[in-house]
Amino acid sequence: MKKLLVAALVGLFVMTGCSSAPTVDTPSGDVAETTDGSKPAEDTKPAEEGTRDAPYPIGSVITDGDWTLVVNSVTLDATEALTSENMFNDAPAEGSQYLMANVTVTYNGDNADGEMPVPGIAYVTSEGNTINSYDKMIIPPEQFDSLGVLYAGASTTGNYAFEVPTATAGEGVLAVTAHMLGDKVFVAVQ
Numbered sequence: 289m290k291k292l293l294v295a296a297l298v299g300l301f302v303m304t305g306c307s308s309a310p311t312v313d314t315p316s317g318d319v320a321e322t323t324d325g326s327k328p329a330e331d332t333k334p335a336e337e338g339t340r341d342a343p344y345p346i347g348s349v350i351t352d353g354d355w356t357l358v359v360n361s362v363t364l365d366a367t368e369a370l371t372s373e374n375m376f377n378d379a380p381a382e383g384s385q386y387l388m389a390n391v392t393v394t395y396n397g398d399n400a401d402g403e404m405p406v407p408g409i410a411y412v413t414s415e416g417n418t419i420n421s422y423d424k425m426i427i428p429p430e431q432f433d434s435l436g437v438l439y440a441g442a443s444t445t446g447n448y449a450f451e452v453p454t455a456t457a458g459e460g461v462l463a464v465t466a467h468m469l470g471d472k473v474f475v476a477v478q
Contacts, residue, residue: 310350310351310352310466310470310471310473311350311351311352312337312338312344312348312349312350312351312473313348313349313351314337314344314345314347314348314349315345315347315348338473338474339473339474340412340416340461340474343461343462343473343474343475343476344473344474344475344476345475345476346359346360346361346362346475346476346477346478347359347360348475350464350466350473350475351396351466352465352466352467352470352471353397353466353467353470354395354396354397354399354403354467355393355394355395355396355397355405355407355466355467355470356393356394356396356466357391357392357393357394357407357464357465357466358391358392359389359390359391359462359464359475360390360391360392360445361389361390362387362388362389362390362462362477362478363387363388363389363390364385364387364457364458364477364478365385365386365387365454365457366385366386366387366388366428366449367379367380367385367386369386369388369428369429370386370388370426370427370428370429370449371386373427373428373429374427376425376427377426377427380451381451383453383454383455384451384452384453384454385451385452385454385457386426386449386450386451386452387411387449387450387451387452387457387477388428388447388448388449388450389409389411389447389448389449389450389462389477390430390445390446390447391407391409391432391445391446391447391448391464392443392444392445393405393407393432393438393443393444393445393466394438394441394442394443395438395439395440395441395442395443396440396441397440398440401437402437402438402439402442403437403438404434404435404436404437404438405433405434405436405438405444405467406434406467406468407432407434407464407465407466407467407468407470408463408464408465408468408470408472409421409432409448409462409463409464410450410462410463410464411450411452411460411461411462411463411477412460412461412462412463412474413452413453413456413459413460414456414459414460415456418463419450419451419452420450421448421449421450423450423451424451426449426450426451427449428446428447428448428449429447430445430446430447431446431447431448432444432445432446432447432448433446457477458477458478460477461474461475461476461477462474462475462476462477
């Protein structure tokens with residue numbers, strides 16, 4: 289029995305390694321200007337898109353395997369909305385605020401039994417620390433439902449909430465995976 293379990297786990301890890309990188313469609317936009325109003329230099333090599341240094345913009349369509357994920361919006365200071373939503377949502381700690389991300393996940397597969405959406409969504413501070421939605425029990429309005437089974441073409445939309453440092457809330461990024469075993473990419477919070 290142990291050999292069968294080990295073989296199954298090894299097979300799972302091998303299959304996970306065979307997945308291709310996610311594809312991403314980003315909203316179109318103009319070339320950003322630098323803080324002094326000039327255009328960036330042409331000879332500078334931009335950071336690879338989807339990284340912490342060059343996150344995808346909000347609204348990017350991230351497709352990985354049978355799943356598509358879109359970060360629809362981010363509310364940097366959702367403290368009032370979250371504390372008034374549920375009497376059990378405590379105020380954030382001193383120097384912190386609540387951030388809320390609205391996400392849509394679509395199942396593109398063909399499993400006749402359907403699949404449960406289990407994306408990975410975390411906030412990464414500008415210092416590189418990861419904050420998960422489950423680090424502090426916060427119940428957002430219209431919370432993301434990862435327990436409902438989706439069938440081909442079906443989507444679910446909902447919110448994730450994070451307690452983040454107030455001073456640098458807008459400087460962090462979201463680390464996202466379209467599904468549990470998906471490849472991680474980064475999305476801007478503003």
